[in-house]
Amino acid sequence: MGVGQLTSLITLYTVLITLSGCYTSRTNDYLLYTNSIRGNRTVISDELEALIPQKPNRRILRTPLTPALWIYQASSRRYNRDSAIAELAAKTTQFERQSELVASDPAALKRLNRRFGREARKLRRYAEEGNWWMRNLGEKPTYFYPRDAEANALKMQTYLRRTKGFLRATAEYTVDTLLDGRVRVNYLIDEKEPYRLRSIGYDIPDSNVRVLVQAEQSKSYLKIGDRFDGDKLDNERTRIEELLRNNGYYEFGRNYIRVSASRDTAASVVASNAQSTLVDLTIQIPNPPLRNAHPLYQIGDVNVRIGSTQEPTATGPISPTDTVSQNGILYFYSGRKFATRLLDSKIRLRPGKLYSQADYTSTQRQLFLLNQFKFVNINFTDTTGRRLRTEIRATPLDKYEITTEGGLFVLYQGQGYPGPFANLTFRIRNFFGGLETFETNLRAGIEAQTGFADSSSTSQIRDPYLAQELGLTTSLIFPQILFPGRLRFTFNDLNPRTQISLGYNYTNRPDFLRQTFRTTLSYNWQKAPHHQYSFFLTDLNLIRSSFDGGPNEQLRKQFYQRLVQLRDAGNRVLFNSFLPSIASNMSFAYTYNTNVFGENRRANFFRVALESGGTTLNLLSSAAIRRFTEQTGLQLFKYLRFNADFRHYIPLRPRTTLAFRVNSGLLYSYGPDRSAPYEKYFFAGGSNSLRAWRPRRLGPGSAYPRSTESKVIPGVQVPTFITDPRNPEVKLPQFDYTFEQPGDFLLEGSAELRWRYFHFGADINGALFLDAGNVWTLRNDPARQNAELRVNKLVPDIAVGTGTGLRIDFSYFIIRFDAGIKVWDPARRYIRESDGQLVDERFLLPQFTLKRLSRGANPLIVNFGIGYPF
Numbered sequence: 001m002g003v004g005q006l007t008s009l010i011t012l013y014t015v016l017i018t019l020s021g022c023y024t025s026r027t028n029d030y031l032l033y034t035n036s037i038r039g040n041r042t043v044i045s046d047e048l049e050a051l052i053p054q055k056p057n058r059r060i061l062r063t064p065l066t067p068a069l070w071i072y073q074a075s076s077r078r079y080n081r082d083s084a085i086a087e088l089a090a091k092t093t094q095f096e097r098q099s100e101l102v103a104s105d106p107a108a109l110k111r112l113n114r115r116f117g118r119e120a121r122k123l124r125r126y127a128e129e130g131n132w133w134m135r136n137l138g139e140k141p142t143y144f145y146p147r148d149a150e151a152n153a154l155k156m157q158t159y160l161r162r163t164k165g166f167l168r169a170t171a172e173y174t175v176d177t178l179l180d181g182r183v184r185v186n187y188l189i190d191e192k193e194p195y196r197l198r199s200i201g202y203d204i205p206d207s208n209v210r211v212l213v214q215a216e217q218s219k220s221y222l223k224i225g226d227r228f229d230g231d232k233l234d235n236e237r238t239r240i241e242e243l244l245r246n247n248g249y250y251e252f253g254r255n256y257i258r259v260s261a262s263r264d265t266a267a268s269v270v271a272s273n274a275q276s277t278l279v280d281l282t283i284q285i286p287n288p289p290l291r292n293a294h295p296l297y298q299i300g301d302v303n304v305r306i307g308s309t310q311e312p313t314a315t316g317p318i319s320p321t322d323t324v325s326q327n328g329i330l331y332f333y334s335g336r337k338f339a340t341r342l343l344d345s346k347i348r349l350r351p352g353k354l355y356s357q358a359d360y361t362s363t364q365r366q367l368f369l370l371n372q373f374k375f376v377n378i379n380f381t382d383t384t385g386r387r388l389r390t391e392i393r394a395t396p397l398d399k400y401e402i403t404t405e406g407g408l409f410v411l412y413q414g415q416g417y418p419g420p421f422a423n424l425t426f427r428i429r430n431f432f433g434g435l436e437t438f439e440t441n442l443r444a445g446i447e448a449q450t451g452f453a454d455s456s457s458t459s460q461i462r463d464p465y466l467a468q469e470l471g472l473t474t475s476l477i478f479p480q481i482l483f484p485g486r487l488r489f490t491f492n493d494l495n496p497r498t499q500i501s502l503g504y505n506y507t508n509r510p511d512f513l514r515q516t517f518r519t520t521l522s523y524n525w526q527k528a529p530h531h532q533y534s535f536f537l538t539d540l541n542l543i544r545s546s547f548d549g550g551p552n553e554q555l556r557k558q559f560y561q562r563l564v565q566l567r568d569a570g571n572r573v574l575f576n577s578f579l580p581s582i583a584s585n586m587s588f589a590y591t592y593n594t595n596v597f598g599e600n601r602r603a604n605f606f607r608v609a610l611e612s613g614g615t616t617l618n619l620l621s622s623a624a625i626r627r628f629t630e631q632t633g634l635q636l637f638k639y640l641r642f643n644a645d646f647r648h649y650i651p652l653r654p655r656t657t658l659a660f661r662v663n664s665g666l667l668y669s670y671g672p673d674r675s676a677p678y679e680k681y682f683f684a685g686g687s688n689s690l691r692a693w694r695p696r697r698l699g700p701g702s703a704y705p706r707s708t709e710s711k712v713i714p715g716v717q718v719p720t721f722i723t724d725p726r727n728p729e730v731k732l733p734q735f736d737y738t739f740e741q742p743g744d745f746l747l748e749g750s751a752e753l754r755w756r757y758f759h760f761g762a763d764i765n766g767a768l769f770l771d772a773g774n775v776w777t778l779r780n781d782p783a784r785q786n787a788e789l790r791v792n793k794l795v796p797d798i799a800v801g802t803g804t805g806l807r808i809d810f811s812y813f814i815i816r817f818d819a820g821i822k823v824w825d826p827a828r829r830y831i832r833e834s835d836g837q838l839v840d841e842r843f844l845l846p847q848f849t850l851k852r853l854s855r856g857a858n859p860l861i862v863n864f865g866i867g868y869p870f
Contacts, residue, residue, distance in 0.1 A: 016634060031182045032142045057069045064182070072133075074143065079130055092120070095112065147861075160191060165228030171190075173187050196277060197281055200220075201283070208296075224693065253290075256286065280777060296386065297387070303330050303725060304392045321333060338435055346363065348362045349363050366495065369495045376394045402426050451702070469506070470506040473501065477499045512547055515543070540584045541584070589609040590607070592607075609641075613640070614637050638671035639667060646662045658754075663870075664748075681742030681743060688770070696742075702796070705827055749773060754766070755767075763809040764806070768804055772801075799825060803861075823843070823844065
């Protein structure tokens with residue numbers, strides 16, 4: 001960069017900084033630039049910053065540039081609040097007069113009320129929040145006032161002393177005035193020595209409660225020697241409350257729990273010439289007024305009413321059509337009858353048992369998760385004799401249900417996208433009267449794929465190819481684990497599911513046609529809301545592929561020719577994966593997820609899956625498997641597959657999040673042909689992977705992406721060179737990304753910064769992302785040189801891409817656009833044809849140019865997706 005360019009950039013930056021602060025000249029107030037918290041060693045800054053209600057205006061990448069504030073200030077010049085208030089008052093008076101005229105006409109009065117309501121809401125919103133630009137694109141200025149800073153410092157000091165155990169802590173503030181007239185507020189924290197717990201005692205006159213609390217003391221949040229912490233005190237109150245309410249104390253509440261703390265007397269402190277930093281804590285649980293003990297409650301009669309028995313008529317409630325007694329519980333059915341034995345296994349509130357809040361919650365949750373009832377309500381209608389008469393009322397869902405789901409077709413040049421799709425589900429509940437659910441799901445979709453040619457400057461973008469998918473699946477879902485023996489009863493509290501499915505899937509892609517018949521038997525259960533388990537005992541697939549016919553017959557022949565090339569060069573793995581085959585597997589998956597859609601808070605997602613393909617084939621010899629293949633023409637597979645996916649979400653601001661993802665997988669084929677079904681391989685690239693590459697086109701390793709016209713010489717990476725149309729004397733390598741690139745090992749990671757731009761019918765959000773990763777083969781592939789995973793070249797083989805995104809958040813779903821460019825492409829290292837010299841173009845970022853977005857060595861790849869990439 002020359003001196004002139006540098007001077008221009010400095011001048012431009014100075015002008016922008018000046019503009020960002022120019023609005024402060026309109027008032028005598030200073031804009032708040034930032035809040036800084038210093039000096040705290042133990043208490044994290046986020047906790048203290050949460051006590052500050054004044055948030056600085058949003059800036060671009062922590063620069064002084066605040067475009068939302070500029071828009072607000074510029075729009076406010078045309079904003080007249082007084083006129084809106086006056087107009088609202090005039091319309092209100094007019095409405096009152098017109099209401100009197102049409103008081104005898106209910107229909108006219110209703111129309112008048114509706115019209116006035118619309119106009120009044122619009123004017124009221126204008127008066128309270130400003131005009132459209134101010135509300136949706138702008139951001140209200142945040143000014144600095146000394147009284148606010150003083151109040152914030154006092155809140156921090158109080159928080160440190162009363163809540164965090166720093167009873168001598170102090171908090172002050174200083175102000176720095178910046179060049180542009182803004183203010184930085186520095187909050188100076190001095191925690192001093194914290195107070196620690198010297199002893200923990202209990203004052204509980206009720207002996208039964210005292211024994212119960214002391215028996216669970218090992219689970220206490222309070223430990224001797226720990227810092228005095230108000231948050232831990234609150235957690236301990238909650239723990240004791242839950243402990244007692246789960247052991248029969250129905251009326252007990254945390255308001256009974258009192259905590260007193262005492263320190264050394266002033267005389268002892270002076271005598272020891274030291275400052276006291278020790279606290280003696282006493283937990284008190286007094287008896288209720290006029291009682292000598294806390295009352296214990298048992299469950300009395302339990303009645304379960306299912307159907308319309310709770311819906312009264314003119315003569316009273318509808319009489320039940322059937323009454324059943326099971327294990328001391330009465331079941332009243334009105335209309336449909338359900339399997340009483342299965343319902344009974346979901347109910348934890350049993351007659352004669354001590355009341356338990358956990359049993360109450362578990363019963364309601366288990367009944368609701370059956371997906372058979374709209375509402376499940378549990379009420380205690382009588383407490384006479386400390387016995388809780390229990391009424392459980394459940395309203396069934398419709399027995400027959402049809403649901404539909406659909407989406408729009410989106411197509412952009414140079415990338416494949418999910419296209420129009422539709423799902424139609426027909427559901428029958430309580431199919432055999434045993435709480436089963438029968439489902440038939442029909443799904444259809446179209447995926448648009450364009451840009452099959454290479455990305456060199458001479459490539460010609462071909463016409464778009466459409467891939468159609470049609471699937472039909474029929475399932476029978478049981479609300480229990482269907483398994484012989486008593487093992488199945490251990491899952492009763494875990495929302496168990498057994499699903500038996502039979503399905504057919506038809507995939508008509510530009511490069512091949514694939515049909516799959518599938519049958520599965522799976523178990524699912526949920527240990528806790530965040531922990532889910534899935535076990536496929538049987539997953540049997542009959543697969544058939546073809547490469548002829550259809551409008552894309554030429555491309556299919558090229559793809560098949562490519563498979564033959566690989567086979568002839570010594571790689572039969574991919575060729576075998578497209579032979580007619582029978583693929584069977586067993587799999588287990590565990591998912592831990594604390595991320596809640598729509599909430600911006602620290603969360604984690606972790607999923608691990610282990611799959612064993614052709615497990616029963618281990619009982620047969622390799623010779624027997626080959627004989628079966630020769631006699632039937634069906635390929636058999638034996639493989640192990642492992643996949644782990646971890647995601648972490650960090651909220652930076654109320655509408656700003658930093659998200660990370662690490663995804664890895666391993667496929668090990670150990671059958672006679674060392675192959676696996678094509679769908680079991682790993683792929684990199686696309687809208688949910690490395691977004692600077694087309695879907696599934698990255699890798700493997702640093703292998704050269706060749707076309708069917710390329711020379712395939714085992715052990716040598718030889719690119720195909722073509723003539724540059726702009727300069728016939730120059731030969732350019734042809735990088736062909738027509739075909740997908742499967743691999744045995746996957747390693748990829750992403751980091752993404754997400755924020756909100758403005759609201760315009762939906763939240764318009766932005767993102768910056770960095771993706772890295774690749775796929776590799778585990779074995780040497782003579783037809784794909786440099787595709788094998790090797791430790792000494794693992795880092796150079798990591799592809800890197802970056803870009804920005806735009807997301808339209810409608811709350812119930814998100815439309816996503818991501819534009820990515822390559823930073824590092826491990827395949828761009830080859831021998832030049834003209835002089836035999838080694839050319840290293842792996843660092844591709846300098847080759848990106850705005851003048852040629854969709855062409856050249858580093859084109860802009862635009863991705864479309866539904867939902868976040870991770």
